Amino acid sequence: MELTKKNEGQVIIKPPISSVGIPGWIRENLFSSPFNTFLTIIIISILWFSIIPFLKWALIDSSWLPDANCKASGGACWSVISSNYKIILFGFYPQNILWRPITAIFMLVILLFISRNRNYWNAFLGYTWIISLVIMGILLKGGIFGLETVDIQKWGGIILTLLLSVFGLTAAYPLGVFLALGRQSKMPVFKTFCIFYIELIRGVPLISLLFMSSVVFPLFLPEGVSINAILRAQVAIIMFTAAYIAEVVRGGLQGMNKGQFEAADSLGLNYFQTMRLIILPQALKIVIPPSVSILISAFKDTSLVVIIGLYDLLKTTQVTLSEPKWMGFSAEAYIFIAIIYFGCCFFMSNYSRKLEKELDTGL
Amino acid sequence: MNTINNKNSEDISFWYDPDKRSILYQIGAACLFAFVAWYLISNTMANLERQSIATGFGFLHKEAAFEIGESLIEYSAADRYARALSVGFLNTLLVSFIGIILTVILGTFLGVARLSKNWLINKCATGYIELFQDIPILLQLFFWYAFFYEMLPSPREALSPFNGLFLCNRGLIFGIPQAHPVYKYMAMAILIAVIIMFLLKKWAQKRQDLTGKAFPVFYTSIALILGLPFVSWLIGGAPTEMSVPVLKGFNFKGGLTISPEFAALLLGLVLYTAAFVAEVVRAGIQSVNKGQTEAAMAIGLKPGQLLNLIILPQALRVIIPPLTSQMLNLTKNSSLAVAIGYPDFVSVAGTAINQTGQAIEGVLLIMIVYLIFSLSTSAFMNWYNKKMAIIER
Numbered sequence: 001m002e003l004t005k006k007n008e009g010q011v012i013i014k015p016p017i018s019s020v021g022i023p024g025w026i027r028e029n030l031f032s033s034p035f036n037t038f039l040t041i042i043i044i045s046i047l048w049f050s051i052i053p054f055l056k057w058a059l060i061d062s063s064w065l066p067d068a069n070c071k072a073s074g075g076a077c078w079s080v081i082s083s084n085y086k087i088i089l090f091g092f093y094p095q096n097i098l099w100r101p102i103t104a105i106f107m108l109v110i111l112l113f114i115s116r117n118r119n120y121w122n123a124f125l126g127y128t129w130i131i132s133l134v135i136m137g138i139l140l141k142g143g144i145f146g147l148e149t150v151d152i153q154k155w156g157g158i159i160l161t162l163l164l165s166v167f168g169l170t171a172a173y174p175l176g177v178f179l180a181l182g183r184q185s186k187m188p189v190f191k192t193f194c195i196f197y198i199e200l201i202r203g204v205p206l207i208s209l210l211f212m213s214s215v216v217f218p219l220f221l222p223e224g225v226s227i228n229a230i231l232r233a234q235v236a237i238i239m240f241t242a243a244y245i246a247e248v249v250r251g252g253l254q255g256m257n258k259g260q261f262e263a264a265d266s267l268g269l270n271y272f273q274t275m276r277l278i279i280l281p282q283a284l285k286i287v288i289p290p291s292v293s294i295l296i297s298a299f300k301d302t303s304l305v306v307i308i309g310l311y312d313l314l315k316t317t318q319v320t321l322s323e324p325k326w327m328g329f330s331a332e333a334y335i336f337i338a339i340i341y342f343g344c345c346f347f348m349s350n351y352s353r354k355l356e357k358e359l360d361t362g363l
Numbered sequence: 364m365n366t367i368n369n370k371n372s373e374d375i376s377f378w379y380d381p382d383k384r385s386i387l388y389q390i391g392a393a394c395l396f397a398f399v400a401w402y403l404i405s406n407t408m409a410n411l412e413r414q415s416i417a418t419g420f421g422f423l424h425k426e427a428a429f430e431i432g433e434s435l436i437e438y439s440a441a442d443r444y445a446r447a448l449s450v451g452f453l454n455t456l457l458v459s460f461i462g463i464i465l466t467v468i469l470g471t472f473l474g475v476a477r478l479s480k481n482w483l484i485n486k487c488a489t490g491y492i493e494l495f496q497d498i499p500i501l502l503q504l505f506f507w508y509a510f511f512y513e514m515l516p517s518p519r520e521a522l523s524p525f526n527g528l529f530l531c532n533r534g535l536i537f538g539i540p541q542a543h544p545v546y547k548y549m550a551m552a553i554l555i556a557v558i559i560m561f562l563l564k565k566w567a568q569k570r571q572d573l574t575g576k577a578f579p580v581f582y583t584s585i586a587l588i589l590g591l592p593f594v595s596w597l598i599g600g601a602p603t604e605m606s607v608p609v610l611k612g613f614n615f616k617g618g619l620t621i622s623p624e625f626a627a628l629l630l631g632l633v634l635y636t637a638a639f640v641a642e643v644v645r646a647g648i649q650s651v652n653k654g655q656t657e658a659a660m661a662i663g664l665k666p667g668q669l670l671n672l673i674i675l676p677q678a679l680r681v682i683i684p685p686l687t688s689q690m691l692n693l694t695k696n697s698s699l700a701v702a703i704g705y706p707d708f709v710s711v712a713g714t715a716i717n718q719t720g721q722a723i724e725g726v727l728l729i730m731i732v733y734l735i736f737s738l739s740t741s742a743f744m745n746w747y748n749k750k751m752a753i754i755e756r
Binding site: 029030032036039043044047186187189190193200202203207208212215216218220221222223300301303304306314318327328330334335338341342345346349 | 393396403406410480483493494502509695698709723725730734736738
């Protein structure tokens with residue numbers, strides 16, 4: 001083709017209409033080859049025959065109001081949710097003072113929202129977290145300021161799920177950091193103990209630890225002393241999560257440049273100063289994204305406490321479903337709590353991806 | 364000079380020598396650990412005695428006295444606990460084994476789809492991965508179990524997409540060939556075919572190294588693996604009799620039944636783990652540099668050779684380690700069977716704990732079994748990493 005100079009009356013030939021705009025995009029991305037065309041048609045037909053009936057079931061034929069006559073409609077029975085949402089979300093928490101857990105959860109959500117922005121990560125936010133957690137505890141437990149006391153045994157539903165995951169993670173993180181440091185330590189006793197602990201916990205399923213907390217742990221205590229089931233499960237979750245966090249943190253520690261240790265030594269810092277001032281601030285920053293994925297799996301894993309009979313979100317749903325009136329509407333109820341779990345996890349995993357991009361300084 | 368000499372000599376005060384201090388710390392920690400252990404053990408002993416619970420693994424030889432719904436080996440309530448536990452162990456192995464195979468297939472498929480240039484396929488795969496990764500596995504298991512139990516009709520109104528296959532709330536029932544000695548020989552024929560295949564591959568490699576002539580190993584292997592069993596089936600008299608399920612009373616007779624518990628567990632585990640495997644496969648494929656493909660094409664390799672000799676060996680090195688840990692996760696997650704009533708090892712051990720009260724031994728057994736799984740997996744990983752490590756010049 002002949003090259004023309006820019007400013008002289010050049011003829012610009014546009015690309016053919018079939019390769020730009022919407023038709024071009026469709027051609028390029030859906031029908032680029034016979035095989036792709038075939039796949040596209042198959043997928044579209046599968047979607048057509050599954051999504052349309054599903055939407056019809058879930059939205060059009062469905063009944064939404066509490067105590068509606070579900071059997072007649074033939075569609076989804078969301079009434080199982082609208083009639084029982086208090087039990088599903090809050091378990092056996094006294095229903096006249098539900099404003100307290102709702103306020104606590106609201107506080108948690110606002111705090112999480114603020115903490116998303118890394119510009120606010122400072123000591124002040126740390127103190128805010130501690131104070132807020134105490135306030136949330138008071139709100140839930142009551143007993144002072146004229147608030148009615150609510151026994152921990154009655155905490156259920158989403159309160160329990162959040163309690164187990166938030167406290168589980170805040171307690172497991174420092175423990176995990178200590179285990180990781182112990183594993184890297186030069187002292188054989190600490191090192192052996194940490195390796196043994198980490199490998200043991202990571203080798204067994206969480207459910208065996210939960211069994212241990214529910215049936216074996218009471219045997220460890222002296223006669224007359226007992227610890228309630230929620231706390232025991234909480235300890236099991238902390239022990240389990242800590243081992244995984246330890247491995248993640250160890251990855252960060254191993255990624256540290258040797259020069260950092262040597263520089264700290266030459267400044268005359270002792271072991272704890274070196275770790276607190278030099279190594280951990282850098283190592284923990286590297287491992288923020290993998291820590292978030294641990295957070296996600298810890299959050300999902302709290303659902304396992306169903307098996308030892310605690311009333312978390314999943315169990316309260318099953319309690320609702322075991323009522324004769326609501327039998328047979330499992331799908332609707334499970335879809336509802338699946339949406340809750342999915343929403344939380346999706347938010348966290350998106351956040352982790354965003355952080356990964358932000359923290360990736362190209363070094 | 365004097366001070367330096369002093370430092371090197373032995374008269375540093377005890378507290379300023381980090382080595383000596385660390386010994387002290389360790390002795391302290393070991394003592395603390397021993398004290399805590401002693402305290403817990405003595406408490407436990409006292410409690411066990413007070414509640415008159417037996418100790419030790421003697422209970423394994425007692426009569427189990429409970430039935431197990433599904434079993435690969437013969438089992439009755441009159442058998443001993445040891446046998447009940449091995450039934451559970453085999454069930455765990457069965458669901459993990461089938462689950463791992465299906466997961467790898469589905470995961471690879473999704474991982475490739477995730478990289479597809481077809482927008483629709485790409486988005487569907489991405490959506491699937493997001494959705495199934497972010498819902499707890501236990502919830503998924505409950506959902507599938509409810510699906511099999513509540514939403515499917517009773518045996519009388521069983522769905523039957525084609526003859527010989529029934530789907531109802533008693534599970535998935537389908538016809539299988541009637542038992543005949545020929546099938547034993549066919550299994551042996553497959554085994555023989557695999558051995559021949561292995562030897563053939565070695566021979567072909569040697570010949571290619573010596574003479575440069577290639578041998579169509581792939582097609583010969585396929586012919587062998589399909590042909591040998593077929594020939595043995597023909598020799599055995601070509602039996603075609605089928606055991607077809609028939610509705611009798613409230614349930615089906617004949618055929619093979621896959622229980623709703625097993626189906627729900629398998630489906631849940633496979634769909635959940637496949638989402639993670641898909642991400643592993645995608646990362647593996649993306650890790651192979653595009654230049655590798657171009658270089659291979661430039662030296663004239665065919666597409667099949669390109670995949671076999673260039674792409675796969677490099678991608679697998681990245682894929683295998685996280686893939687094994689996903690397989691291990693699947694095995695560990697199979698312990699959730701206890702929640703939907705499939706008799707896996709944890710479920711049987713749980714029943715044993717309830718009946719005998721010997722919680723410590725029961726939990727210990729569960730932990731040992733899973734530790735064996737994970738230790739053998741990590742042993743395999745170490746071996747594999749050593750074998751696959753890039754030998755640098």
